[in-house]
Amino acid sequence: MALRRFFNEIRGKKLNEVPEHVKPMLSLGYIKRAIQRGMDNYHAKYIETSSPDPIFHVCYGGMILSYLVALPHERRHLEHRLHAQQHH
Numbered sequence: 001m002a003l004r005r006f007f008n009e010i011r012g013k014k015l016n017e018v019p020e021h022v023k024p025m026l027s028l029g030y031i032k033r034a035i036q037r038g039m040d041n042y043h044a045k046y047i048e049t050s051s052p053d054p055i056f057h058v059c060y061g062g063m064i065l066s067y068l069v070a071l072p073h074e075r076r077h078l079e080h081r082l083h084a085q086q087h088h
Contacts, residue, residue: 010018024030046053 010021013021045051
């Protein structure tokens, strides 16, 4: 949604106007405000309504994180097994 809004904003601009439009968005203050705005929206949508969704978000996030952390080890293990099968 934010990406679509950003694309629509720069669609009508000329190429040399785009850096002037994007540069303020890359400042530390703008990023902090965007994160704060997102946190406020999340709080209003899920926390204030006593929704169980934040619990699910933590569970899903934990599963995805554990998968991503274990992925390099699993890939090395698979590579070793395939290498061993080819040489025996």
